Amino acid sequence: MTASTERIVIENCSIATVDADDTEYATGHVVVAGNRIESVGAGPAPAGLEGVVRRVDGTGHLLTPGLINTHHHFYQWITRGLATDHNLFNWLVTLYPTWARIDEQMTYAAAQGSLGMMARGGVTTAMDHHYVFPQGSGDLSGSIIRAASEMGVRFTLARGSMDRGTSDGGLPPDFAVETLEGALAATEATIDQHHDASFDSMTQIAVAPCSPFSVSTELMKQGAELARRRGVRLHTHGSETVEEEQFCKELFGMGPTDYFESTGWLGDDVWMAHCVHLSDDAVARFAATGTGVAHCPTSNGRLGSGIAPIRSLLDAGAPVGLGVDGSASNESGRMVDELHQALLAARYRGGPLALSAREALTMATMGGARCLGRAGELGSIEVGKQADLALWRVGDLPGAGIVDPVTTLVFGAPALEHLFVAGRPVVSGGALTTVDVDELAGRAAAASARIAGR
Numbered sequence: 001m002t003a004s005t006e007r008i009v010i011e012n013c014s015i016a017t018v019d020a021d022d023t024e025y026a027t028g029h030v031v032v033a034g035n036r037i038e039s040v041g042a043g044p045a046p047a048g049l050e051g052v053v054r055r056v057d058g059t060g061h062l063l064t065p066g067l068i069n070t071h072h073h074f075y076q077w078i079t080r081g082l083a084t085d086h087n088l089f090n091w092l093v094t095l096y097p098t099w100a101r102i103d104e105q106m107t108y109a110a111a112q113g114s115l116g117m118m119a120r121g122g123v124t125t126a127m128d129h130h131y132v133f134p135q136g137s138g139d140l141s142g143s144i145i146r147a148a149s150e151m152g153v154r155f156t157l158a159r160g161s162m163d164r165g166t167s168d169g170g171l172p173p174d175f176a177v178e179t180l181e182g183a184l185a186a187t188e189a190t191i192d193q194h195h196d197a198s199f200d201s202m203t204q205i206a207v208a209p210c211s212p213f214s215v216s217t218e219l220m221k222q223g224a225e226l227a228r229r230r231g232v233r234l235h236t237h238g239s240e241t242v243e244e245e246q247f248c249k250e251l252f253g254m255g256p257t258d259y260f261e262s263t264g265w266l267g268d269d270v271w272m273a274h275c276v277h278l279s280d281d282a283v284a285r286f287a288a289t290g291t292g293v294a295h296c297p298t299s300n301g302r303l304g305s306g307i308a309p310i311r312s313l314l315d316a317g318a319p320v321g322l323g324v325d326g327s328a329s330n331e332s333g334r335m336v337d338e339l340h341q342a343l344l345a346a347r348y349r350g351g352p353l354a355l356s357a358r359e360a361l362t363m364a365t366m367g368g369a370r371c372l373g374r375a376g377e378l379g380s381i382e383v384g385k386q387a388d389l390a391l392w393r394v395g396d397l398p399g400a401g402i403v404d405p406v407t408t409l410v411f412g413a414p415a416l417e418h419l420f421v422a423g424r425p426v427v428s429g430g431a432l433t434t435v436d437v438d439e440l441a442g443r444a445a446a447a448s449a450r451i452a453g454r
């Protein structure tokens with residue numbers, strides 16, 4: 001870094017770096033130079049730094065890596081609070097006709113709402129798995145990417161697709177699906193137009209056919225080939241419910257993990273949402289192949305899907321990240337709450353030692369970075385990595401008196417004070433700095449009325 005580089009100094013805070021040694025500082029500092037972390041350590045920042053444009057006094061706060069959300073459906077922001085007592089298949093069948101009315105203005109408004117809650121929940125890297133592309137609905141992918149760019153958060157668009165309608169034995173109505181050729185061509189065009197593979201990348205694209213029950217076997221296979229030919233990652237839903245397992249056995253003559261393997265969907269470039277119903281053998285195959293899991297405990301609870309075997313996946317060495325899932329099955333969309341939910345879910349299943357607060361934080365940061373294939377640049381506070389940082393209030397009313405700040409973060413109800421993405425402020429003093437939040441809420445409410453036909 002040159003002397004002319006603009007620097008931000010954050011000091012007097014607790015720091016959980018989430019590096020390989022889980023280094024923590026009771027009181028420490030981080031210096032940001034440009035978009036990267038220049039130094040991190042105990043005590044105050046080095047004296048004599050040049051080009052300091054901002055100093056943040058972190059007294060009473062905990063600094064963590066920015067959170068990484070590994071599974072979401074932004075468009076559902078405008079269809080929240082519906083089908084509240086349904087299992088996955090009934091919930092989907094109820095909502096598909098509404099979702100099929102989506103257009104470019106609606107995806108933009110919904111993305112802004114979701115992204116606003118992402119940022120306020122400590123997320124510096126967001127993702128959207130978008131898989132509803134009705135004919136004539138406009139440039140949905142472009143509108144979502146524009147919303148993320150305006151919000152200022154790092155972003156992965158998992159370009160989803162569905163081509164198995166009810167007439168081919170699938171779950172979605174025929175009017176809600178694309179053709180095989182159309183889905184593949186549009187996905188590749190999205191990679192051409194938007195994917196940036198660089199270390200500093202703010203936008204990446206993944207190939208993401210939706211699920212075994214909404215996608216043809218040919219689209220699974222050719223989607224995997226496309227992703228590998230273009231060097232992008234693969235994302236889908238898998239092993240979410242017992243009904244999905246029955247569906248796979250009836251249609252393909254095998255369970256989901258065998259089906260994914262047969263179509264090229266186990267590998268260290270794949271991360272899969274849910275993975276609730278995995279046998280011990282399936283857990284071992286995820287770990288052996290490096291297949292990642294986006295654990296979504298709130299959504300799994302909301303839909304009554306079950307509790308994913310996270311302890312077994314972590315022990316086996318599989319990459320595990322956290323996700324809020326779409327807003328129609330997790331209405332709050334507040335990522336920091338997912339750490340608490342993950343801890344509780346693991347303990348419902350496996351007792352009090354099933355997951356620690358620090359393991360929950362690691363899943364939400366480095367675990368997510370591994371799922372997205374970006375562990376080299378994101379997920380921990382280390383010199384040279386991207387300056388994606390979240391500063392949490394742990395000394396005010398919700399956390400006061402809890403001695404350990406990481407315990408406050410995961411067991412308590414901390415508020416976010418500041419969020420930096422690539423060294424740029426996105427949340428300051430608890431408020432979004434890049435967008436007008438009232439305008440966002442108004443636009444989302446109008447889009448919600450329009451998609452509902454009100």
Ligand code: ZN
Nearest residue numbers: 237273325326
């Ligand atoms: Zn999902």
